Amino acid sequence: MTALKDSYDLVVVGSGAAGMAAALTAAEGGLDVVILEKDATVGGSTAVSGGAIWIPDNPKMRAAGMEDDREAAFTYIAGEAGNRMKPDLVRAFLKAGPEMVTFMEAHAALQFEHRAYSPDYHPDRPGAAMGGRVLDALTFDGRTLGDDFDRLKPPIGEFTIFGGMMLNRFDIGHFMKMTRKPSSALHAARLLARHGRDRLRHRRGTRLVLGQAVAGRLFKSVLDRGIPVVTGATLERLEMLGDRVAAVTLADGRRVAARRGVVLATGGFPQNAQLRAQVMPHVAAGAPHASMSPAAGTGGAITAAQAIGAHFVTTNSHAAFWAPVSMLPGKDGPRPFPHLFLDRAKPGVIAVGPDGRRFVNEAVSYHDFVSAMIETGTTRAWLICDCRALRRYGLGPVRPFPAPWRQHVRSGYLKTGDSPVALADAIGVPADALEATVAEVNGFAETGTDAAFGKGSTAYQTYLGDPEVGPNPCLAPLTRAPFVAIEIQPGDIGTTMGLDTDPSGRVLREDGSAIPGLYACGNDMNSIMAGAYPGAGITLGPALTFGYIVGRHAAAG
Structure with a gap:
């Protein structure tokens, strides 16, 4: 079991993309950081996701000679989100997103490649792009995690073949054509051979793609920096010192002080049946609904924040990112x-x-x-x-x-x-x-x-x-x-409604004032898309970006 000190500069609750990005950025800024994870494994919903990361005007597309316009991206988001959009948060995302990509490639194991052709979901609307905005993490060798490979949350079993072998979009295309094209048959054969070697030593494949590559690369970066990740640590409540969040108390009674603040990045409330019924009319009417998010995503962080006056936004056009x-x-x-x-x-x-x-x-x-x-x-x-x-x-x-x-x-x-x-x-x-x-x-x-x-x-x-x-x-x-x-x-891959924040990721009260020492990012933060879904990666893109923004702000003091 990872040792847990009595206090840290920054306490990050949640080990998905947002939480690990915040921890890495804050650590680079000189802070002593810990990550607390409710689940028994690391990676949260990121580890079971498709791994797409939406960052307009990113440096990878620029390096490939592609053009983009942040104002066009702003126009596109505004058309999708309507009058529910908070322009200052969207502009913060569009400015910091490319910076986050550069930061991760320079200071972490998270390396990216762009999709040259990947249309936004509504390509006929003003500001949409035909490609370049979507990034993927480069394929990652899970063997580099050593014994910690087993701590990484595995992918959804049905997303793998032959006992844990992962395929990305490129691989799937080859497997579908392997009986018709020799080049596809060769590609499939190479992957199968690699997987066969993996299964001699591991319970599943170690060639990680999609969200596994994102989570695996971030986890490797966290480990390399010596940031402790404590699993089985369930947030019970947030403690105040005056008007500032100063500590967290865990369900097992442990107390951890936070000198600079606490970051909430636990993945929203997709597995909270009671709250789903309150904000999803079809669920309230008795319709079936199932979430693809991990079972740990029950909204405990949002509840703890509300208990100290945080504003939980329920006015988005949709309560979740839907999926049949x-x-x-x-x-x-x-x-x-x-x-x-x-x-x-x-x-x-x-x-x-x-x-x-x-x-x-x-x-x-x-x-x-x-x-x-x-x-x-x-x-x-x-x-x-x-x-x-x-x-x-x-x-x-x-x-x-x-x-x-x-x-x-x-x-x-x-x-x-x-x-x-x-x-x-x-x-x-x-x-x-x-x-x-x-x-x-x-x-x-x-x-x-x-x-x-x-x-x-x-x-x-x-x-x-x-x-x-x-x-x-x-x-x-x-x-x-x-x-x-x-x-x-109906089902979902995560919730959109979350805690109200400012452009620095600080959690706000209903009157718009910030709660000192409390940040939110990922799906604990209300989606900057306000319930809309403009394109592939509009969850992980903002999650990584606001994790970076939060870590930077906390380190600046």
Whole structure:
């Protein structure tokens, strides 16, 4: 067990991207820092995320010769967030984001690469960009963590193959084509060989990508700096000395003084069922909901801050970053699987509600998809495709060819039918409606235009489709039996509502005054997007940036 002193300059509560960024920045500024983590492992929701980091006008894109405009990014965010936006926080993010990238590459193991083509989620809106703003952490060798590798929170099991082997977007593309292209087969073979060697010594693969690479690289940096990370440390309350936060008390009775302050970075409240019901109307109405965030994210830090007068913002347009999920059967009960970008936009995949009719453009972002579910009252729906699409692209955790898929039928997760009528009977929707829906989509596929919902009508949507399919990369007829379906429901990948802060990350009271010695970042801080979801990485981008801002401010005294 990591030793815990009685006092530090800065106490950081939470070990995700925001918390570790704050700790690293403060330590570089000369502070004595500790990280307290409620969970048994390190990395928080960052470690189980897709790892995208949205930083407009970042130095990596600039170095590659790409142009960006911070004012354009501000315009884009303003159009997304509307009058709920706090302009000073957005401008602080846009200014400090590129600085954070430079800082991390100079003083930490967190190294980045940019996505040259990765459209913002609403590329047709003013200020949007077609690429460059999204960063990924470079692939990380988990073996460099030594014995601490087992302290890093593992990825979601369904996001891996062959017992813990991780794949990024580039790898997935090769695996999907490995039976058709020799270069893809070679790439897949190399990854499999590496994974085979890993499993001789480790319980899972050590080639870390996505959010694992972000969390792993930050954790390595924290360890290299000698910053202690104490797990199993649950925040109970914040202690005041006069009007200043001076210490934290843990659930086990330990007290840790904080000479410069306390940083709250525990990941929001996605697993707090009571609070979800208060701020999510569909949950209050009894609709199903599941979060992909770690179980430790119950909002304890927000509650502790409220107890000393902090303002918790509940006016965002949406309470969470939505994602449709399906519930996978398991020996320990059903568990959620998120349908983010691998299946819904693909040609030959549609979504229908209980009436057997489409209700949304399937290729919109996961946040927009669930927004449509909630707005239309379609909180129980089905993703449907034919056998051709299933074997070419997969559907959720059902892998494409050559992986087997019948076990998902036997478990009851995947429903099948030899025709749209038979599938309608299997999932309990009107047969005539589903048959008409499939016929309509098949007609749209021939013309290349989805006249009902516009699937494949923006650069973001076609980016997620299949470039080998035309005239619309997101449309194909559903004609080859068996037809299959997976039930989906609303879910989230984190909460947007959080503690009100100023541009330095200081937590504010309801009257707008700052609480001395108390900071928030990550999902404990109210999202600067105010409930909107403009693009990939708009959680980790601000999390890292405000972690950097907070650490810098605390070190400056």
